[in-house]
Amino acid sequence: MIAIPYLTALTTYFSYGLLFAFGQVRDFFRKFIDWRSSNNLQGYAPICLGLEDFYTRRLYLRIQDCFNRPISSAPDAWFDVVERYSNDYNKTLKLTSSTSRCLNLGSYNYLGFAAADEYCTPRAIKTLRKYSPSTCSSRVDGGTTVLHNELEECVASFVGKPAAIVFGMGYVTNSAILPVLIGKGGLIVSDSLNHNSIVNGARGSGASICVFQHNTPSHLEEVLREQIAEGQPRTRRPWKKIIVIVEGIYSMEGELCKLPEIIAICKKYKVFTYLDEAHSIGAVGKSGRGVCELLGVDTADVDIMMGTFTKSFGSCGGYIAGSKDLIQYLKHTCPAHLYATSISPPAAEQIISSIKVLLGEDGSNRGAQKLARIRENSNFFRSELQKMGFEVLGDNDSPVMPIMLYNPAKIPAFSRECLKQNVAVVTVAFPATPLLLARARICISASHTREDLQKALDVIGRVGDLVGIKYFPAEPNKLQEDERVLKLD
Secondary structure, three states: OOOOOHHHHHHHHHHHHHHHHHHHHHHHHHHHHHHHOOOOOOOOOOOOOOOOOHHHHHHHHHHHHHOOOOEOOOOOOEEEEEEEEOOOOOOOOEEEEEEEEEEEOOOOOOOOOOOOOOOHHHHHHHHHHHHOOOOOOEOOOOOOOHHHHHHHHHHHHHHOOOEEEEEOOHHHHHHHHHHHHOOOOOEEEEEOOOOHHHHHHHHHHOOEEEEEOOOOHHHHHHHHHHHHHHOOOOOOOOOOOEEEEEEOEOOOOOOEOOHHHHHHHHHHOOOEEEEEOOOOOOOOOOOOOOHHHHHOOOHHHOOEEEEEOOOOOOOOOEEEEEOHHHHHHHHHHOHHHHOOEOOOHHHHHHHHHHHHHHOOOOOOOHHHHHHHHHHHHHHHHHHHHHHHOOOEOOOOOOOEEEEEEEOOOHHHHHHHHHHHOOEEOEEEOOOOOOOOOEEEEEEOOOOOOHHHHHHHHHHHHHHHHHHOOOOOOOOOOHHHHHHHHHHHO
8 A cells, every 4th residue: 555645735736726726717607608508419318427527627738748659660668759739728639741750668668579580570571571461350250370370379388378379459458358268247357557458358348346454355255255155145145256356567566476475375375367468478577478487477377478579579469378278269259350350460470479589589698688688677767766855656676657746837847857868757646546546657668778767867856856756865876975974984
């Protein structure tokens, strides 16, 4: 749990209250303007009711220039951000022909494969010429090529499972799979901070849903014990099946899952484990095989392994890995496999090639170098931010590091000031996070050099002082300590 300083919480509540009050006043006068203007939709119910889009109109639009920033280059360590302007107080933003070359601290390009790669890019281009950009068909019709079969075998071998199935979109991998795995009479026990794709998939399944405190195995055990004892609502019959869902690295927290303890509890109570490795596969572990490798967990103890190719592999899509029976069942029942267009062949080749680089099958040690660099970069950057006095969430080895902002006024201030100094960051606020817990989410890449990281630290340090988000005392640097010792001598 994040302990919010009392004064910070008070000022944040006051800021949101002020924005809400001014928004209500503006909405009050807007009713009179709308009443006087002609309405061509008389008799129709309004598509957007007042309070349903209140947050968007009165809070989000004020700072929407901090979000959805278009880029005009590959999402490498540095990229080109297209400049925009507004003539109506940010209600609409218009593109210009100008770009700013910015240090990229927002993309999920953990291993640097999203930019041109000497091994992956030529193979992806060759595949594009041979197969075209799309199969224009679902997997069960004409959308399966030899690349798709090779990719599934490659993924299964890489993550340490007997079989795998791939999909064209990472979000759909969760939201479409969960309703197939479990339904009415089943129970999903989900971490309170699981991704929205898991939340929507769980809701669409029709199963009962219980939530346990974020990354707290002891509370998970309490929930399981209580639910197993009580059984299904009203009938009190035993649950048909129970699935516990966790993430390898939580995308908004940067925390590693306490997987060994959670696996032990799931085995104790004979329930299934579903592990989402969207942000951890490829990014952590000695050979990039995710949190199981990093934390010493046997993949045989994880029943269902999910991951995406949009982060570490510089491509698109997602996968489910498990037993051969499970994968065969999904191929006959999952709508994302039966009806959706299969993953693009060049994207499939990009994934296969990047995995070969990680395993050293390209004839070089670039994969090992990338893994070592992402780990060193992440731990260095996190350590330096903490020394400067920022409140940084997450664990060592995680390439995701949120910097807490809290106050709504500090969201645009931090984002805009960083952009002025050619550092592009991602700020995250409600509804992606709880109302009080706005943050800037930094994503580190193996493509960042030490000079890149030092520039980012210098800029973020200056902006942090300007905006006032250093909530902890900064550690004195070594040079200042040496000077103090010399003066004492």
